[in-house]
Amino acid sequence: MSQITETIINSLQAILSIGIQRIPGLLTGIIILFLTRYCSEIFQKITKEVTAKTIKNHSLQILADKGVYVGTWVLGVLFACVVAFPGLSLGDIVATLGVGSIAIGFAFQDIVKNFFAGIILLVEEPFRIGDEIAVSDYQGIIEDISIRTTSIRTYQGEKVLLPNASVFTDAVMVKTAYPNRRTDLGVGVDYNTPLPMAKDLLQQTICDLDGVLAQPAPEIDLVSFGDSSIDFIVRYWTMPKQKEVRRVQTLAIIKIKEVFDAADINIPYPIRTLYYYNQDKYNDYLPSQLPAGDDT
Missing domain, CATH: 3.30.70.100 (Alpha-Beta Plaits)
Incomplete structure (x- = not known):
């Protein structure tokens, strides 16, 4: 019994030792994630300033902005994983992502579908920010195209978030596509x-x-x-x-x-003509009476 207890104690000590050894790496990984958030905001701001001067297409500016933001987070998370778990290499992470891609695809298929639909909308630019559109049962002004949704402000002043996939596949009427x-x-x-x-x-x-x-x-x-x-x-x-x-x-x-x-031209009201007749002589509910002497 004492041998089992000793084995358990040794195992717990080994786990605790490994945990203590991992603490600096975990803390560093957490710090890297916080720095990633800070860097993503900085890179996003720089991207907005650069694209505003070099790219005239507003949709492409939004796409570059969101691409830099997402890319910074992906690199930051990968780097944090490598630092927090020293035995984990970048190849292992890529292999793990490859194995889990099918499960992730099924779990987040709507998010992935909306993401790629948003990219296509920004690249093809069937409409722009500020255009007035009608899609499904909604009409309004496009305010933003994000990674997941297209935001419109209705003529009644309501905000509607439409999934990018729905906007991409449904018929969209762009009311301000032409100059008149x-x-x-x-x-x-x-x-x-x-x-x-x-x-x-x-x-x-x-x-x-x-x-x-x-x-x-x-x-x-x-x-x-x-x-x-x-x-x-x-x-x-x-x-x-x-x-x-x-x-x-x-x-x-x-x-x-x-x-x-x-000009004395009338715009008429609806007109109904009424005909009056003798109801004693004409009765739809009684059989008609033939004149006397008429056997036909």
Whole structure:
């Protein structure tokens, strides 16, 4: 029994001795991690200053910034592992990462997928920071593209974080991709209205409106005979930002109403025609009565 106790004590002493020997390495590794955090911030700041002067593409600036940050942390963690565990070589770490890559891939597949999708978005640049987009059920202004998410600020002032993989695979409408944007405004007039006169008034009104672009030129189209009106579509172009589109549309509605009122052109309400009949003579719930003497 004393031999077993002695063996246990010797084992504990050996473990304690190894632990004491490892303490300086572990402390050094921890210090290296703290220094890595400090160095990553410094390198990130330097990268921002350098890329701001040398790279005009803002998305590539973000990509370089994030690449330096992630790379610094990877090197720092590897160096800390080598220092903390002297018997561990860089080759062993690489081999371990190779063996565990499949497990890591399954465990962090969403993170990896979003990471690479973010890199592709930054490199291909289908949209830029500050663009207005519509994706899934969200519309707003792009504020940031990070390693995992794309951040947009909705028109209601809400922040939405969309996974990069979703943004990359879903259909995205970039509303500010081109220098101008068209609005189709429906206008109905009374059936008694002289249509050429109404069209000319609409054309003149929309062309003179502040914020409507001269090129491409506005177009006025007759599109349908409605239930109570003949319907026009006023097509005009403005600057692409949503705020400007709403402003010009409000001005267009106000001005068209003023011009139509001055010209005595009615924008009709929905009209329903009612027919009255003698319910005693016509009853859908009773069999019809044939006139006397009619056997047919």
